[in-house]
Amino acid sequence: MNAPVILDRRRVLAGGGALIVSFSLTGAFAEEKSPPGVVTAPKPPGSLKDAPLLDSWIRIEADGKITAFTGKAELGQGFKTAFQQIAAEQLDIPFASLTVVTADTHRTANEGYTSGSHSMQDSGTAILNAAAQARALLVAEAARRLDLPEDTLRTENGAVIAPDGRRLGYGDLVAGDMLHVQAQPTSKLKDPASFGIMGQPVPRLDIPNKVTGGAAYVQDMRPPGMVHARIVRPPSYGAQLTACDTAAVEKMPGVVKVVRDGNFLAVVATKEFLAVKAMRALSAAAQWKETASLPKQDDLLHVLATGLPSQDSVIFQHSNPSAVGRKTLEATYTRPYQSHGSIGPSCAVAQLVDDAMTVWTHTQGVYPDRQGIAEMLHMPQPSVRLIHVEGSGCYGHNGADDVAADAALIARELPGVPVRVQWMREQEHSWEPYGPAMVTKLKASLDENGAIADWNFEVWSNTHSMRPGGAGCLLAAQHIAQPFAVPPAKPLPLPEGGGDRNAIPIYTFPNAHVVHHFLPDMPLRISAMRGLGAYHNVFSIESFMSELALAAGADPVAFRLKHLDDPRGRDVVMKAAEGFGWREGQKAPPGHGYGFAFARYKNLAAYCAIATEIEVNRETGQPRLLRAVAAVDSGQAVNPDGLANQIEGAIMQSMSWTLFESVTFDDTRITSIDWQTYPILRFNSAPDSIDVHIINRPGLPFLGSGETGQGPAAASIANAIADATGKRLRNLPLTRKRIKDAIDA
């Protein structure tokens, strides 16, 4: 299981005896590894349990320079700023006096993927504790030198201070391998009441550069001598290149090289637009043999629920025969394939120097992607370095890993030369791995008191991760003449789950039965998209809860509270209702509707409830979100403004998925290949207001936030549309046309 680790090499840098260990690990770790039920010594929290040496996270040099390291990748969520707040707070140093280094296979810990709203929980927690423990070690060292009891000393502004005013700077105190020690299971954390930096809306560090045209993205890299490459992808899955006369293209201005390896076709040119022109010509010269292999887009319900083989498992079962249902409701909900649709197509820069390949990439997982690329190139992993550089917004597994592989494959043909590859818009839209289509079937009964007596939930879904790991997950490796096979799909294990993420209700029902129908065959290329199965499962559960409330003649908020025991969940529900001005039994104005929904992401991360008001034009069916009020409990809030920004974004993005988005295809090709054919929300759909109420929980663990809002936003909008029109829509997306047809029916 444990791959060889190449990073176990120490480099002691020059300088005043300070020890800077570049990185130390006891082993590599699979992503999200959770040892089953084995009782061992308590482990340190967050990612410290996998990379337990303090100096994997915090380093202090003799000159007082302090660096925090994270194996996570900044994807636009702004966590880099939050991590810096955490480290500065716990070390008692000014915010601006340290820097944060993000994912780099030669510098940072292997934290697997930056996904699943795990960054704060894993890396944030590791930095929090590592910083606190480093501070404790510094205080202990100062106590030793000053010969004073530790509890007489305090820390401030990067120094330990004695009662008599003597100061010892951290740089002076750090010595030998002071921080090259195993983390302890518990840390002496600062009292949240004393926080000066954590909990503050510190402005994000990356924004000034981004609003003034600084180099901020991998797309902006221009190492000396860099050339530009463009790929010619097959027109459809499985298409075979039968002929391609490259001679004319090779003679085009600026063309450096045409790379052809099986079905992998690319062209390199000195300038970017010359590469684009050459790509167009190469594309026209290429002839492909295509196979019709795609399912019927209009019939995904049957394709998924009956057409594909499934592996069925009961993932939750609870029985109480004394509860008897009187009135039974059933409903089926569907979700189409959906695109990540990053605004900037995927991009990477790669360079082969002295048999070592370096790839600058916006991948979510530098280590797993390195493994795949090394395997594809038949190179040892230590000879391949992946450095994370920000790309356009990342909402899961998009083309980032694939384009990194493209760049590496091309760079191997041009030793010494940095090669930049950016996909074209059409390539991103037709080749990115989509969020999988899903089907859910729900059935529940109400007892004579209008409470839910039994609950049945079934979900049909592909896996929600086909990330590398192996080379077989990379497009380029699938397309070369000696291809790597796509590895078989595996369901992601609970409690987090994949297609069954959030399939288990958070509510307390006397009888409940939840089945996961895992579909191993993947007619379309799919992988992780923000929230994984939680988006559709929460949409389904929370739509159905409102359907049941209506059937029970109950207020949707009261009905939820009636079945919800979790006190933090109840707080969030009540906060959102209060912020919205929700009153039991209230009626929205004509043409308007109110909606409510709630979930705890993965049933173990952040809590989020969202109330919405929607206006529906009854003539056109056009819906417009007027206002949304969210309440969120993400544990200890490090940067409230950053948290609010994430929730606002979740509501907006989920609104776009929910109202507009579906991947389209015919029997052979993907047909939603740009913003004409894959429309997303534009400014006219922006609501009048979004309010985010944060329930801060000082001292409690970080729960993450990047994916907590999407499911509740979708259901809240669907519920508001149902309230406005009297018609329940269960097939995503809830398009204007579907709303109009429902109104007219």
Next chain:
Amino acid sequence: MMTLKVNGKDHVVDADPDTPLLYVLRDDLKLNAAKFGCGLGQCGACTVIVDGKAVLSCVTPLLLLDGKQVTTLEGLGTIEAPAPIQRAFMEEQAAQCGYCISGMMMRAQALLQRNSKPTDAQIRAELQPNLCRCGTHMRIMRAVHRASRLMDSADASPVIQRSAP
């Protein structure tokens, strides 16, 4: 070879006349702000200002630009001396990934140059061609209003360079 005026300076550019302005800005002039988003004029990530108007640089060939003034985000201000629109986007923290933001700011800047007090509806209509995927729309609108106020209080000409207080 042609001379292109960008951010107040003449540049002699060695590119074919059919080259879209976007590639000239990024590849020849090494400017970062204008972004490749679609190359089809559908998303606005490449928006720059030409003679006061917001223009999609990915579908504007070089040959249309003879004698015209191109302004990119770099030409408005710097981190040390941000223009009102830049200050406003910083103060509102109006970005998530930020890839679309440069295009948003340039289109908003063009709007503010001809209408210094736009309404919410006017901002929405103006920014309609530009896509944001992270869902930062509410902050972007707030930032445009803030920029409008900042320009006012600075009593500034539309494109100015001033330092933050």
Next chain:
Amino acid sequence: MTGSPRMIAAAIAGVLIAAGIAGFAVTWRPAIAAVEPPSPQSFDPVLVKRGRELAAIGNCNDCHTMRGGSSFAGGLPVPTPFGTIYSSNITPDPDTGIGRWPEQAFRRAMRSGVDRDGQHLYPTFPYDHFTNVSDEDDRALYAFLMTRPPVHAPARDNQLSFPLDQRFVVAGWKLLFLRHGGYQPDGGRSAEWNRGAYLVEGLAHCGSCHTPRNGLGAERPDAQFAGGDVDNWHAYAINSQSPSPVPWNADTLFSYLRRGWDSDHGTARGPMAEVVSNLSSVSESDVRAIALYMADVFGAPAPDRIRHGEAVLAQAKMRAKTQAGAPAAQAANGAATQDWTMNATGASIYAAACATCHESNRALPYGGVNLALSTALSGPDPRNAVNIVLSGVRPVPGERSPIMPGFADSMNNEQIVALLQFLRGRFSNQPAWSGVAKTVLDARRMQTVFLQTSPGPSNPPADATQRGGP
């Protein structure tokens, strides 16, 4: 054709006042008593549903809805040569809409252009066509409108100068131009043809845009469907004088009207986009009937038109096969052999800014139309082509729909003129346009107004399953 606009106006005023006085005597109508607004539940849902389709065929929402405003609440400025007229509120609001109108009053308005109070309505409301609508259909339309959500939206004052601001003048206009009598079926024709004729001449009021008008703003019966004007767009001739490079037939008309585009002709835009948007939601048989009747109006094309059409199509197909990837080169090659190559600026702009989409392999509606098929470039004046170059095709929010960037802000007037002249020379067999520069100036002024007020289509002209091709 002599005389200053002022003199013409005076003459028109004179005619209208005289006719108005006469007409008033003949056409005076009493008020019809207001009723308590009928409840929506009092209407038969089947009737309402039929009314919904009829309203779509009548394109009612287009004029009676403002951009961003409530459906059917009126207020849209309709520019006419005589001034600006604002559309009225036809929601059942009792105070500002038609809530207190009995069905009889609604039918009278449709048939005679008189409102409930007995006031004459301006013929921007096309009662010269609606007079052909059957009682039964008027009943369904009434039922549909009376079951819409009422919207309080007072009428805006029209901006007309004397004497046209006097409604009695309209009575004179009616005396001269309004022909009652309803649609008379042609027994020698099929039921489908008659259905099409009934819709086209009546509710669909195609002639309102596609038939030229005389000096008093009435359709010229001698030039039916010979091409007209609307919102600074040219509504093409849709009879034997049609300028389309490939002649229309019932199948291509159906495909265009039903889904908003046809591969031999291109994509609907401008005011026609709203029309096809509405037609996508009505019963297919009605659109087929309209197409069948209109194909008859177009008539069988002359042999030389057929030959030209076939040649253009063959060329377009060949280009699609051979040219992807090197559009610019193709344009330049072509440029070497014909006169329009004198226009090097236009040719280079086309090659750099247009050809990547318009010579791509991508099929309609998401690929740019092969411009040899474009009616805009073969039409009698350059307005439509100029409008489209300036404004492009805007996305229908949240819907799959074609997008074309507009070039108003990246091309100056000289560049647009050069481009248009090049396109006309290269892609049509018609003589050069005159007055392109003025058209560009006018279009820059007018387009802004139109695009900011009209609601824009909600059903996009598109086909979700249309293959693109990477």
